[in-house]
Structure formats: C-alpha cells, structure tokens
Amino acid sequence: MKSRVLELNASDERGISIVREKVKNFARITVSTASSTQSSHYPCPPYKIIILDEADSMTQDAQSALRRTMETYSKITRFCLICNYVTRIIDPLASRCSKFRFKPLDEENAKLRLEEIAKMENVEYEDGVVDALIKVSEGDLRKAITYLQSAARLHNPIIQPKPKRVDNEGDEEMVEGEEDDDDEDDSKLALDSKKITVNSIQEIAGVIPGQTIDSLLAACEPKKGKSAYPEISRLVQNIVADGWSAGQVVLQLYNKLVFDDIITAEQKSNIVLIFSEVDKRLVDGSDEHLQILDLALRISEVLTKG
Amino acid sequence: MLLVDKHRPRKLEALHYHQDLSARLKALANSGDFPHLLVYGPSGAGKKTRIVATLRELYGPGVEKIKIDSRVFMTTTNRKIEFNIVASVYHIEITPSDVGNHDRVIIQSLLKEIGQTQQVDIAAKQKFKVVVINEADHLTRDAQAALRRTMEKYSPNLRLILIANSTANIIAPIKSRTLLIRVAAPTIDEMVGVLKHVAELERFEFSNKLAERVAEESGRNLRRALLMFEALYAQNEVVKDNTPIPPPDYETLVGQIADELLADHSPARILLVRAKFYDLLTHCIPATVILKLLTFRLVAKIDDVLKADVIKWAAFYEHRIHLGSKVIFHLEAFVAKFLRILESYLIGMEF
Numbered sequence: 255m256k257s258r259v260l261e262l263n264a265s266d267e268r269g270i271s272i273v274r275e276k277v278k279n280f281a282r283i284t285v286s287t288a289s290s291t292q293s294s295h296y297p298c299p300p301y302k303i304i305i306l307d308e309a310d311s312m313t314q315d316a317q318s319a320l321r322r323t324m325e326t327y328s329k330i331t332r333f334c335l336i337c338n339y340v341t342r343i344i345d346p347l348a349s350r351c352s353k354f355r356f357k358p359l360d361e362e363n364a365k366l367r368l369e370e371i372a373k374m375e376n377v378e379y380e381d382g383v384v385d386a387l388i389k390v391s392e393g394d395l396r397k398a399i400t401y402l403q404s405a406a407r408l409h410n411p412i413i414q415p416k417p418k419r420v421d422n423e424g425d426e427e428m429v430e431g432e433e434d435d436d437d438e439d440d441s442k443l444a445l446d447s448k449k450i451t452v453n454s455i456q457e458i459a460g461v462i463p464g465q466t467i468d469s470l471l472a473a474c475e476p477k478k479g480k481s482a483y484p485e486i487s488r489l490v491q492n493i494v495a496d497g498w499s500a501g502q503v504v505l506q507l508y509n510k511l512v513f514d515d516i517i518t519a520e521q522k523s524n525i526v527l528i529f530s531e532v533d534k535r536l537v538d539g540s541d542e543h544l545q546i547l548d549l550a551l552r553i554s555e556v557l558t559k560g
Numbered sequence: 561m562l563l564v565d566k567h568r569p570r571k572l573e574a575l576h577y578h579q580d581l582s583a584r585l586k587a588l589a590n591s592g593d594f595p596h597l598l599v600y601g602p603s604g605a606g607k608k609t610r611i612v613a614t615l616r617e618l619y620g621p622g623v624e625k626i627k628i629d630s631r632v633f634m635t636t637t638n639r640k641i642e643f644n645i646v647a648s649v650y651h652i653e654i655t656p657s658d659v660g661n662h663d664r665v666i667i668q669s670l671l672k673e674i675g676q677t678q679q680v681d682i683a684a685k686q687k688f689k690v691v692v693i694n695e696a697d698h699l700t701r702d703a704q705a706a707l708r709r710t711m712e713k714y715s716p717n718l719r720l721i722l723i724a725n726s727t728a729n730i731i732a733p734i735k736s737r738t739l740l741i742r743v744a745a746p747t748i749d750e751m752v753g754v755l756k757h758v759a760e761l762e763r764f765e766f767s768n769k770l771a772e773r774v775a776e777e778s779g780r781n782l783r784r785a786l787l788m789f790e791a792l793y794a795q796n797e798v799v800k801d802n803t804p805i806p807p808p809d810y811e812t813l814v815g816q817i818a819d820e821l822l823a824d825h826s827p828a829r830i831l832l833v834r835a836k837f838y839d840l841l842t843h844c845i846p847a848t849v850i851l852k853l854l855t856f857r858l859v860a861k862i863d864d865v866l867k868a869d870v871i872k873w874a875a876f877y878e879h880r881i882h883l884g885s886k887v888i889f890h891l892e893a894f895v896a897k898f899l900r901i902l903e904s905y906l907i908g909m910e911f
Contacts, residue, residue, distance in 0.1 A: 263709040
C-alpha cells in the first residue's frame with residue numbers, strides 16, 4: 255500500500271516545483287504486478303494512486319503542471335483530487351476526472367449518526383438536542399459531533415478524582431491502557447451528572463440569544479419623530495463588547511428578516527443587498543463594530559422608507 | 561512593573577469574572593481529553609490571561625518558564641525569514657501574522673516538526689504539546705488550509721489554541737474542528753470589582769464612582785481600564801471622584817481633528833487635517849482605529865438625520881482601507897465625504 259499510494263494535502267508544500275518533481279517521479283515508477291500469493295489475499299489493482307487532498311488550495315500553475323502528467327501516466331497512475339469547490343479546479347483538470355459530488359448529509363442520517371454516537375458514549379441529552387445540533391451545524395456532521403463532545407465535556411461538571419493517574423505517572427505504557435478506563439470513568443460520571451440541554455449546545459455553537467437579536471431588530475423598526483440611532487448604537491456596542499462574532503450576527507439577523515412576513519418583498523430585496531455587501535466587507539477583514547452598526551442603520555432606513 | 565502584568569491572575573480560580581467559563585476550562589483541562597480551542601472576543605477581555613491559566617492547569621507551573629527563540633525559515637523562493645517563538649517545555653506560542661504573507665511556511669514547517677515529535681518531558685501531565693497561535697484571524701487563507709490536516713493528523717501530539725478577535729476571517733473547516741470559546745468583555749460592575757481588588761493590593765484610595773468612570777471610559781476593555789487607573793494614581797497626588805481621566809494622546813488629537821472639521825468645512829481644512837493624520841500614522845496608530853474614533857467623535861456632534869449616512873460612509877472607507885494600500889487616501893476621502901454630506905445638509909436647511 256505504501257509504495258502505491260501518495261497522499262499530499264494542503265499542509266504539504268505543493269508548489270509547481272513539487273508537482274514537477276515529486277508527483278511526476280512517483281507517477282513515473284511502474285508497479286510490479288502483485289505476486290499470486292498476495293493477490294489471492296487481496297486483489298491488487300495494477301496501478302498506483304496519488305491523492306491530492308484539498309486540491310482547491312493548489313495554485314493554478316501547479317494544477318496546469320499536472321495536466322500532462324495525468325495523461326501520460328494514466329496507465330500506471332490514477333489521481334484522486336479532493337476539494338470543497340470544484341470551480342477552483344481548472345477546467346482541463348476537471349474534464350480529465352470523473353466527478354463524484356458529495357451532498358451535505360440529509361437530516362435523517364445525521365440524526366441517526368448523532369444518536370448512535372451519543373448512545374455509544376453514554377451521553378444523555380434532553381429532547382430536541384439532536385435537532386438543535388443539526389440546526390446549528392448546518393449540515394456539517396463533524397461540527398455537530400464536535401459540539402456534542404464539547405457539550406458533554408463542558409456543561410456537565412466532570413469531577414475528576416484520579417488517584418490512579420498519579421500512580422502511573424512516568425510509566426508511559428500504563429498510561430496508554432489507563433486512557434480507556436478514564437474515558438469510561440468520565441462517561442459514568444457524565445451519566446450521574448445532568449443532561450445536555452439545548453441551551454448548552456447553543457452556547458457552544460456561539461449562537462446569539464434570540465432576545466439580543468430581537469431587541470436589535472426592534473430598535474431598527476421605524477419610530478415616529480425620533481431617530482433610531484442612539485438605541486441602535488447602544489445595542490451594537492453591547493453586542494461587540496460581548497464578543498459575538500459579526501458573522502453570526504449577520505446570519506441570525508438575515509434568517510429573522512428574510513422570514514418576516516410583514517416586510518414587503520421589495521424591502522427584503524433591498525435588505526438582502528445590504529447583507530451581501532456587509533458580509534463581503536467582513537470577510538475582507540473590516541472592523542466589525544462599524545460594519546454591524548452600518549448594517550443595522552441601513553436596515554432601519556429601508557424599513558422606515560416603507 | 562505595570563499593574564496589568566503585576567496583578568494578572570495566574571490561575572483559573574483567581575480570575576474575577578466569567579466564573580462558569582473558568583469552571584468549564586478547568587473541567588476540560590482535567591478531563592484528559594483536551595480539544596483544539598478557538599478563543600475569540602474583543603481585546604482586553606482576558607483571552608490571553610485565561611489561556612495562560614488554562615495551560616497552567618494542564619501542565620502545572622512549568623509553563624511559566626518561558627524562553628524566546630529566534631528561528632530562521634526558508635520560503636519556497638529561498639528567502640530567509642526570521643521568526644520569533646515563545647516557548648516553554650510544554651507549549652509554544654507563535655504569532656504567524658508577524659511574517660505577513662509567509663505565514664504558510666511557518667505553519668507548514670513548524671507545526672509539523674512539533675507534531676512529529678513527542679513530549680520531551682516524560683513526567684509531563686499531558687501527552688500532547690500545545691501550540692498557541694496569536695492573532696489567528698490574521699492568518700492567510702493558505703495558512704489556514706495548511707492547518708486543517710495538521711490538526712487531525714498530529715492530534716495525538718499536538719493541540720492548538722487559536723486566539724482571535726473575530727471568527728469572521730476563520731475558514732469554516734477550522735471552525736468545525738475546534739471548540740469555540742467566546743470570552744465576552746467584562747461588564748462595568750465586574751470591571752469595578754477588578755479595579756477594587758487591584759486598588760486594595762496596591763493600597764490605593766478607592767472610590768466606586770471613579771472606578772465606574774474609568775470602566776465606562778475604557779469601553780469595557782479591562783487592560784485599558786487598568787492602565788488608565790494606574791496613570792490616574794501616578795499623575796495625581798490626591799485622587800477624587802471627579803478627577804479628570806486623561807485620554808491617550810492620539811484620542812485627544814482625533815478629537816481635535818473632529819472639532820476642526822466641524823468648525824470649518826472648507827477644502828483648506830482638509831489640508832490641515834492631513835498633517836494631523838500623518839502625525840497619527842507615523843506614530844503607528846492603525847488607520848482603522850483613527851477612522852473609528854473620528855467617526856464616533858463626529859457622529860456625537862452632528863444632527864441625528866446625518867448619523868446613518870456618516871456611519872455608512874465610515875464603514876465603506878474602512879473597508880477600502882483594508883483593500884487598498886495607502887491608508888491616507890481613504891482617511892482623506894472619508895473626511896471629504898463627511899464635509900460634503902454635512903455641507904449639503906446645511907445648504908438644504910437654508911433653502
């Protein structure tokens with residue numbers, strides 16, 4: 255297996271020079287046909303595989319250097335590119351590959367998997383926690399699992415009486431075996447302590463409490479005779495000082511506004527325009543305070559116009 | 561020694577606010593299964609203090625013995641870059657944004673090197689080493705992409721703690737691999753409590769009113785509040801409730817700029833103001849800070865109708881500052897725009 259598979263990911267150097275040398279050299283080596291004894295154990299295909307993980311972070315030049323290599327050595331070497339965005343792979347490369355699209359997991363499967371993990375780890379949770387997890391993780395199962403684990407660890411105060419650990423200090427081999435026991439201890443303790451709540455999941459995921467968002471929206475609503483500025487600026491200042499991420503503010507405000515039936519379609523489209531602009535600016539690294547303030551004030555303006 | 565450093569809490573228990581957060585960190589550190597962390601919050605909220613305390617909880621007092629290393633890395637184009645590393649036996653602290661666009665090289669080579677070696681000290685409490693990455697939100701996309709696999713592949717030997725002001729610039733794959741920890745700025749009451757504690761230790765005469773004012777003035781930034789507090793006691797022999805709090809020099813200057821702009825709306829004024837901007841910039845005050853301060857100063861003094869508009873343009877030019885190369889252009893553009901808005905409003909009034 256080792257002589258037949260080369261894996262490179264974004265943490266490796268993958269400039270054009272590496273593609274020209276390392277990848278090409280690896281691709282060039284012919285594979286020996288598997289001996290009959292080996293192939294009787296496991297059927298071994300007559301080619302090598304190069305896995306390029308996170309291929310969308312490769313430079314254009316490096317990608318174009320791959321083109322010829324892929325064709326020339328196609329008899330003995332197959333390439334496997336993994337990426338988030340197929341659009342970042344240059345066309346000539348994409349057309350040389352057969353594509354497999356991995357859709358985000360649907361909720362049913364994600365739910366089943368989360369429940370299974372929770373069961374195996376003896377994690378207890380309230381009703382609705384799994385749904386909350388799926389909602390905050392937006393189809394990202396790893397995120398959901400990380401949250402689940404963190405919730406289990408963080409929000410249930412695990413008391414740690416670990417005299418065993420002290421005995422084994424300095425004895426590396428024993429510690430290895432000990433780890434499993436500890437995990438069991440943890441889960442037993444977790445069993446005794448309280449269940450994971452929906453709130454704890456939201457706190458871990460960094461979801462802003464609905465109240466905060468609601469009050470900000472309320473401040474944006476048109477008021478007769480007086481300006482919305484002082485109230486909005488006060489609320490925004492608090493949001494920033496509380497350390498909520500601006501991206502989350504934008505997302506949650508957006509979700510609230512888009513599904514608000516009172517707002518007319520025209521207003522909505524104007525508001526969405528503002529959202530897209532602010533989002534772009536945030537990604538470019540603008541100051542969060544100013545951007546949220548701007549966002550809120552402009553929404554307020556749109557709402558006032560009617 | 562500054563009060564900020566002198567009275568920095570060293571243990572999780574000694575932290576004054578966000579008790580539940582401290583308790584959670586403590587539980588995590590003791591659980592033997594420590595995840596990667598992404599700690600975010602505004603500056604002066606106590607992110608770093610909390611991290612250092614957590615490290616101490618993980619490894620004991622040994623983490624406080626730190627040394628500074630200077631390492632040389634080679635980029636792909638064979639350029640040498642020097643990079644400073646703060647390290648103890650158990651952890652390493654880096655600020656990759658120091659080297660700007662070359663941070664990817666650092667992440668690739670340094671983290672791998674650390675990840676491939678095991679803990680040197682066998683008696684250490686944890687089997688993994690911790691790498692603290694400061695200013696993670698300033699990491700380039702490439703560097704963040706390089707982190708992804710490293711985080712998974714070397715997880716037996718390596719835990720990452722990323723410190724950032726905001727999570728907006730951190731790519732989703734990193735966010736989903738880390739436990740997000742939000743450190744909110746302390747409330748005014750909590751800050752007063754901390755100031756009181758420090759005052760007691762330093763035998764300052766303490767007054768609640770003054771502490772409240774300091775806390776308000778600092779914009780919920782504890783580090784700043786402590787520095788202001790210290791300055792107050794250093795400058796005045798007797799501190800009373802109504803002793804004026806001296807603002808930093810640059811704030812005074814920005815205040816002056818704002819006043820000058822409001823006094824006279826002529827192009828000649830822009831020229832005058834430019835000199836002041838240059839003055840601020842040469843003293844290494846970030847353009848964003850200048851623009852923000854100026855905006856809030858101006859907004860406080862103009863009519864309510866204009867406020868939304870001014871903020872809109874401030875946000876616009878602040879964005880430009882990040883995209884462009886010469887910040888002075890954008891600062892001046894903002895000033896010109898502001899004067900235009902103000903002037904057209906005033907003329908509109910007269911008609």
